[in-house]
Amino acid sequence: MNTKKQIVEGSHAVAEIMKNLRPAVVAAYPITPQTHIVEDLAKMKDNGEADFEFINAESEFSAASMVLGASATGVRTYTATSSQGLLLMTEVLFNIAGMRLPVVVTCANRAISSPINIWNDQQDSVTIRDAGWLQLYAETNQEAVDLHILAYKLAESLMLPVMVNMDGFVLTHTFESVEIPEVSLIKKFLPDYLAPKDSTLDTANSRSLGTFATPERYLEIRQELFEDVAAAKKEIVRQNSEFKKVFGRGIGNGLIEEYKTKDADIILVAMGSVCGTIKEVIDQLRTKGKKVGLLKIISFRPFPDVEIVKALSKVKYVAVVDKAISIGTEGILATEIKRACYGQLKAQISSFVVGLGGRDITEKMISDIVDLAKVKTGKIGFVGR
Amino acid sequence: MPKYTNPFEHLLNPGHTACPGCGQLIAARHVIDACGPDTIIANATGCLEVTTSKHPTSSWKVPWIHSLFENPSAVASGILAAIKHKGLDGKVKVLAQGGDGSTFDIGFGLISGMWERGDNILYVCYDTEVYSNTGYQASGATPLDAFTRTTWPGKKSLGNRMFKKNMLEIALAHRVGYVATTTSGYIEDIKRKVKKAWDTPGPKFIHILTPCVPGWGIEDNQAIELGKLAQKTGFFPVVEFVNGELVSSMKVPQDAPKVDEYLKYHARFKHLFKDPKGAEQIKILQKICNDNIAKYNLK
Numbered sequence: 202m203n204t205k206k207q208i209v210e211g212s213h214a215v216a217e218i219m220k221n222l223r224p225a226v227v228a229a230y231p232i233t234p235q236t237h238i239v240e241d242l243a244k245m246k247d248n249g250e251a252d253f254e255f256i257n258a259e260s261e262f263s264a265a266s267m268v269l270g271a272s273a274t275g276v277r278t279y280t281a282t283s284s285q286g287l288l289l290m291t292e293v294l295f296n297i298a299g300m301r302l303p304v305v306v307t308c309a310n311r312a313i314s315s316p317i318n319i320w321n322d323q324q325d326s327v328t329i330r331d332a333g334w335l336q337l338y339a340e341t342n343q344e345a346v347d348l349h350i351l352a353y354k355l356a357e358s359l360m361l362p363v364m365v366n367m368d369g370f371v372l373t374h375t376f377e378s379v380e381i382p383e384v385s386l387i388k389k390f391l392p393d394y395l396a397p398k399d400s401t402l403d404t405a406n407s408r409s410l411g412t413f414a415t416p417e418r419y420l421e422i423r424q425e426l427f428e429d430v431a432a433a434k435k436e437i438v439r440q441n442s443e444f445k446k447v448f449g450r451g452i453g454n455g456l457i458e459e460y461k462t463k464d465a466d467i468i469l470v471a472m473g474s475v476c477g478t479i480k481e482v483i484d485q486l487r488t489k490g491k492k493v494g495l496l497k498i499i500s501f502r503p504f505p506d507v508e509i510v511k512a513l514s515k516v517k518y519v520a521v522v523d524k525a526i527s528i529g530t531e532g533i534l535a536t537e538i539k540r541a542c543y544g545q546l547k548a549q550i551s552s553f554v555v556g557l558g559g560r561d562i563t564e565k566m567i568s569d570i571v572d573l574a575k576v577k578t579g580k581i582g583f584v585g586r
Numbered sequence: 587m588p589k590y591t592n593p594f595e596h597l598l599n600p601g602h603t604a605c606p607g608c609g610q611l612i613a614a615r616h617v618i619d620a621c622g623p624d625t626i627i628a629n630a631t632g633c634l635e636v637t638t639s640k641h642p643t644s645s646w647k648v649p650w651i652h653s654l655f656e657n658p659s660a661v662a663s664g665i666l667a668a669i670k671h672k673g674l675d676g677k678v679k680v681l682a683q684g685g686d687g688s689t690f691d692i693g694f695g696l697i698s699g700m701w702e703r704g705d706n707i708l709y710v711c712y713d714t715e716v717y718s719n720t721g722y723q724a725s726g727a728t729p730l731d732a733f734t735r736t737t738w739p740g741k742k743s744l745g746n747r748m749f750k751k752n753m754l755e756i757a758l759a760h761r762v763g764y765v766a767t768t769t770s771g772y773i774e775d776i777k778r779k780v781k782k783a784w785d786t787p788g789p790k791f792i793h794i795l796t797p798c799v800p801g802w803g804i805e806d807n808q809a810i811e812l813g814k815l816a817q818k819t820g821f822f823p824v825v826e827f828v829n830g831e832l833v834s835s836m837k838v839p840q841d842a843p844k845v846d847e848y849l850k851y852h853a854r855f856k857h858l859f860k861d862p863k864g865a866e867q868i869k870i871l872q873k874i875c876n877d878n879i880a881k882y883n884l885k
């Protein structure tokens with residue numbers, strides 16, 4: 202057996218897959234709801250089950266800096282965080298992407314202070330969308346496990362950092378049945394990491410990394426990062442189908458997943474665990490003859506513009522369901538969808554905001570959204586107040 | 587006699603863009619030479635970084651990384667962990683370095699974390715007593731009464747109101763195994779201390795006073811001389827602690843020069859000699875010297 206199926210907590214599933222992904226250096230700083238992941242990793246290290254170097258950082262800023270330093274020295278690295286921790290890392294996250302280091306981070310998505318709130322939404326990761334990281338979102342704990350495997354594959358083939366997002370509590374603290382592939386199977390997809398010699402800290406081949414660029418050079422370097430992140434779409438699709446061959450499952454085409462969209466006249470667009478609730482509601486509404494579908498965004502960065510336009514090309518109504526807002530404008534995913542579809546679609550696209558700070562997202566709210574999407578209000582819908 | 591070294595045989599090469607007579611560059615060159623080629627450097631943002639690493643060039647002949655202003659210590663911890671994992675611990679040294687702004691202020695918490703973890707890293711602070719790279723604003727290392735671009739002597743001010751933070755004591759409070767101070771006036775002392783630091787396992791901290799020509803308002807041939815005078819007056823004690831014990835202190839002359847002998851060369855202290863209230867301040871600064879002499883057994 203190359204894979205064991207178990208009923209485990211989402212965080213534990215992530216820790217288990219991380220052990221099997223064999224990073225050399227793990228740095229960690231606690232924040233709810235990420236804590237169980239790093240606690241489990243610390244335990245694995247202390248029990249002798251895993252041989253990575255485990256560093257207790259004195260802040261997330263340091264934890265991110267440590268994985269930066271370790272990655273620049275040519276080894277596989279890992280850290281996890283949430284919310285305030287992710288924002289505290291922000292300066293380092295931009296730096297990691299600019300330095301083209303294949304760091305992988307888990308973000309257990311949580312609301313942002315103030316008011317302080319430990320529960321789930323996606324304001325944290327969505328806020329740092331411009332850092333130059335690939336961002337993938339899990340709907341289930343199985344997807345969270347699989348996206349970590351895919352994340353390392355992508356990071357190390359593209360030399361770009363990848364953030365795997367999973368909703369805090371809804372996924373991290375929930376027990377589900379999950380298959381956690383063993384090392385032997387993983388190795389068929391993800392070999393040991395071999396860092397590029399010419400951009401690694403190595404006394405046999407001394408290089409200067411993180412040098413400063415004048416106006417004559419900076420633009421080209423940033424443009425290159427831009428183009429490489431955009432081009433990562435192809436690699437995600439390719440690696441996702443490789444993944445399917447090795448593991449016998451995969452998520453959509455790697456970028457998006459369509460659920461009952463073919464004949465739909467209204468499509469909801471969302472990311473993360475809320476997609477599970479939406480699928481439930483769609484099934485119920487369809488028994489009543491309502492033609493509703495879901496477009497699940499797996500890759501928020503790079504943003505799959507072309508695939509989205511294609512998926513939405515036939516519908517009249519699009520309802521974007523966001524767990525993150527740009528204060529004073531609208532849901533952030535909604536803006537992204539409108540930008541991607543600009544001049545290409547006739548559909549009416551509305552922005553709905555749900556679940557901020559862990560507010561329960563009920564089936565009724567989703568079916569309300571389906572009805573509200575057909576009414577042209579020009580306003581953002583804060584649903585569930 | 588130290589032997590002459592061809593400039594291109596140093597591990598920090600000419601071609602950098604530091605000001606002529608920069609105390610920091612002189613010190614940094616000898617620090618890395620004393621560490622040797624099997625060293626990886628994590629460097630903070632600041633003059634040392636900006637003047638030596640203009641893309642696509644570099645003055646460094648050892649592997650070198652610059653990430654941010656506040657994090658060379660944490661980056662170094664990550665490098666060290668990677669090195670351990672590769673089985674290179676003990677073969678490759680990790681040096682973290684930054685200016686006083688990075689060390690005393692913005693990177694302070696991260697350095698505390700590195701020391702607490704007991705990481706086998708040499709941290710060197712090049713102390714120009716001011717944020718040099720951004721144009722000479724006050725840091726936690728700026729001495730009392732100094733003029734900086736954020737502490738202007740004027741009708742209501744005699745310059746910096748704060749005392750210089752005592753990083754030496756802070757390092758000792760962390761039980762850092764090797765803690766030493768020196769200045770760019772004493773090159774042989776820098777080299778000796780760097781080599782000795784590597785004999786101590788765990789964290790090590792060397793604090794080097796490095797005169798900044800434009801920041802202090804001194805001549806470009808004074809970095810060495812004022813590095814010496816800072817020590818001789820007791821204004822900057824040059825000492826060495828191993829496992830918390832004071833093992834050496836560079837003595838001041840029996841008739842140690844008074845602090846005004848030191849201050850008078852600096853444009854940043856000029857106002858103390860003009861303002862009638864300056865004389866009182868000079869007395870306070872002299873007391874700082876006397877206290878250092880007594881505390882660190884400098885006579």
Ligand SMILES: Cc1ncc(C[n+]2csc(CCOP(=O)(O)OP(=O)(O)O)c2C)c(N)n1
Pocket residue numbers: 610631632633634655656684685686687688689712714716717718719720725
């Ligand atoms: C987070 C952050 N804040 C501020 C700066 C701007 N900055 C760059 S270098 C520097 C001063 C460096 O001073 P110091 O550490 O004393 O080194 P020196 O230049 O004097 O050698 C400042 C404030 C920055 N790069 N990053």
